[in-house]
Amino acid sequence: MFAAYVTVTLLASAVNGIAAIANLIGHDYPKTQADKMRVPRTWIPALGSLLAAGAVGLLAGFAFPLLGTLAAAGLVLYFLGALGAHLRVHDHQLGAWAVFFCLAVAALAVNLAYHGAPSSCR
Template identity: 65%
Template sequence: MFGAYVTVTILASVFTAIAAVTYFAGHDYPKAQLDMKRLPHSWMPMLGAFLAAGSVGLLAGFAVPLLGILASIGLVLYFVGALVAHLRVGSRNLVGWGVFFITVVAALVVNIAHNG
């Protein structure tokens, strides 16, 4: 179980950190996603900060387990919000969202199983 906990937590942290960097760097992909969801580009730093905080929180969970659990809950909520944004505009292209969502849900499950 410990191996799964470490692997899934690090994987989720890396995924969300890379996503955060794309938001902070102003990459074209997050801009296109915001345009598609009819959200302002001014939200990019805030969304990147949420992802970065979740990524750091997952890693901090190795030292303080409650932080890892709270970070994974926050990331699950973030991606639920992303799903709502997709569905609000009628987008059915949910493969990317699904990869992130499954990863952060798995992080939540292994964090609770290992530390709960």
């Protein structure tokens, strides 16, 4: 179980970290997506910061398990919001979204499986 936890967590952190960097440096892809989703471009740095916080939080979860669980849950919520943005504009090209969402769900699942539910949730 430990190997799956480490592998999924590192992969999810890396993918979200790369997406965060793309948002924060002003790469064209996030701008194009923001325009397509009719999201103001001024939101791009904030969205990138949320992705970066999720990526760093997943890594911090190795030392502080609750933080990793919260980061994974936050990423799941982030991508549910992204799904809402896609559906709002009737965009059904959800391949990239599905990869990110499934990684976030997998990170949350392996985190909970390895560490168990936080004591406040039991």
